[in-house]
Amino acid sequence: MGVRKSTDYRKHTERVIRTLRLVIKNKPGNFAKIAKVIGDAGVLIGDVTRLRVDPNYIVRDVTVMAKAESVIDLLVGEIEALPGVRVTDVLTDALEVRRGGLLGTATRAEVSSLEDFHKVIMPGVYEACEYLAKTPGDVEVFTxxxxxxxxxxxxxxxxxxxxxxxxxxxxxxxxxxxxxxxxxxxxxxxxxxxxxxxxxxxxxxxxxxxxxxxxxxxxxxxxxxxxxxxxxxxxxxxPVFHDDSNGVATAVLGVLIAGLERVRKLAGDVSVCIGGCGVAGPAIARLLSAYGFQDIVVVDRRGALYKGRKGDEGTHKAELGAVTNTFFQKGNLRDVIKSKDVFVGISKAGALTKNMIKSMAKNPIILALSIPQAEIEPHEAYKAGAAVAVDAHTCATALSYPGILAGAIAAKTKHITDKMMIAASEALATCAKDIDAVVPPMFDTSVHQAVCKAVCDAAIK
Incomplete structure (x- = not known):
């Protein structure tokens, strides 16, 4: 039976999303002309919202997705060239959704009477403060x-x-x-x-x-x-959690556990190439090693890290090179990636090519996690022979940090350990396999509840 390819990747690379506010003469066929111009420009249409209608004009908000800002600029000019159409505004959704901020303060009690005021503010607050001064261990109970x-x-x-x-x-x-x-x-x-x-x-x-x-x-x-x-x-x-390092590492390990089962390989038998040694690279290497991966090589701009590499003295790269690359591989990414089973990228857009993937072992797993654009788009990785390919839009830290923090707080632990993060990764992999995928649904709260429980159990044991 052949390896099933994951379907949780993006077929399109559109990243720029804008909402065009259009004033359109109320005449049959006008919007069809606008839609044709948008389609001919290679731009996708999202939501279409009618804001106002009168006998002469219709005002609509049309959300479009394009590959670059320059495409949007050209599109606006082409739409305005149509008779009976005006573009009155180009709205940036990423800013509009943040107007007034994303967060607020929600209360857990109400003050709607003098009795409530006495309990909550005066004199009740003094009683609460005096109690916690004598019994500080109860601060989490009464705050x-x-x-x-x-x-x-x-x-x-x-x-x-x-x-x-x-x-x-x-x-x-x-x-x-x-x-x-x-x-x-x-x-x-x-x-x-x-x-x-x-x-x-x-x-x-x-x-x-x-x-x-x-x-x-x-x-x-x-x-x-x-x-x-x-x-x-x-x-x-x-508990202290560094999302840019340990959050990424936990999500990566979760995808790899599910991915390795899909290609029928074991962690201790596969070779891993990590492209990038900034914030996340060392954390990924450490967590994979703790899980049981043995053949790990980290590559930065100067090539493969290894014990004693000149220029790394006294840095985290020297420490990382001393505990990885046991076979002392040297060379750049193109050299190191040959015959590897797994590539984890946290470097830059375009760093991985189809030919590099073709030089890897059979059924390679590709995690191209560079932001905002991947080392290679997942659909291109599949064309080159990848068995599993994901980017940072699916293998995101939002999979890991909500459940990990909730689990650590529930367990009343002071430290988030590798054991707890591995438990979180295993929970993510289980949730993914339950739906025949390598990445679980990010916004399914049951996934994060499973991670929370796994982390809490690991902390207590």
Whole structure:
């Protein structure tokens, strides 16, 4: 029986989504002409919403998806050239959905009477504070601490990051907080720490951490992110989770467990090439090794990492090279990937070619996770012979961090260990296999409940 190819990849590479607000003369056939112009431009039509109708004109919002902003610009000109049609606005959906912010504050009790006021504010609040001063261990029982997760960043890993505008990372923090709440029920508080150096960042978080049940780090550039993560893990009495590294690693391992079963290979028997050694690469290599993968080679811009490589002294790359690449392979990605069973990419768009995939072992697994564009599009990887191919739109950290944080908080653990992340990956793989896939449905809350339970059980055992 042949290997079944996964269907959870994108056949199209459209990434630019815009909404065109059109004022159209109320005449039969006008919208059909607009639709033809859009189709002839190679652009996809999404939602069409009628906003207003009068005897003379119809106002519609038409969502379109194109491969580039320049295509949208040309399309607008072609539509405006049609008689009886005006484009009054081009709306960016990614900004419109954020108007006013993605997060808010929801209360868990009401104050609608003087009696409520007495219980909640005065004098009730003093009684609560006095009790917790004497019994601090009950703070999670009588406050919302265990439901609160701080999501912290200094914005240095974000596109176009500038020291004078670290708050530009707020959309990222709010988006991750929204996903966290919807998939786990936890509440998120975004924190922008406007400091590049790790000591000041750690100092601020250390002094405010008692407000929260857990901390998630994201959007922090290496190497500071590694130092910040480790120092906070050592200092804080709450679980610390670095989404850009451990979140990626957990999702990757989950896909690989399901993918290897599909191609009938074992973790200890396959060879893995990891393309990229920034934030996620070391975490992926470490977690795969902890699971049982033995032949792992990490490749950066200078080629394969190996023990004693010149120029790596005193860096995380030296540490990584010392525990991977046991056969001392050398060369660039094109050289190293030959005969490998698995490729995990977290590097740059276009880094992987069809010929590279053809040089790999039979039925290779391709995880092309570069953002915003993959090392190779999944449908192109399949054409080159991949048995499994996914990108970052399906193998995303949203699969891992909601359940992991919920499980760690439920278990009242101070540390999120490799054992807990492996349990999360195995739960993801099981959920995927239940629907004959390699990636489970991201927005199915039962998936995140399964991850939460697996993590909690692993923490307690």
């Amino acid at each position: 919302g601490k265990r439901h609160m997760v701080a999501i912290a960043s200094n914005g240095t890993l974000m596109p176009g990051a500038r020291q004078e505008a670290p708050e530009a990372c707020l959309p990222l923090l709010e988006a991750k907080g929204l996903v966290l709440h919807q998939l786990s029920g936890l509440n998120a508080v975004p924190l922008v720490i406007a400091l590049d150096e790790y000591y000041g960042f750690v100092n601020i978080i250390t002094h405010i951490a008692r407000t929260f049940g857990a901390l998630m780090l994201t959007g922090i550039a290496p190497p500071n992110c590694l130092q910040i993560e480790q120092r906070l893990k050592d200092a804080l009495p709450i």
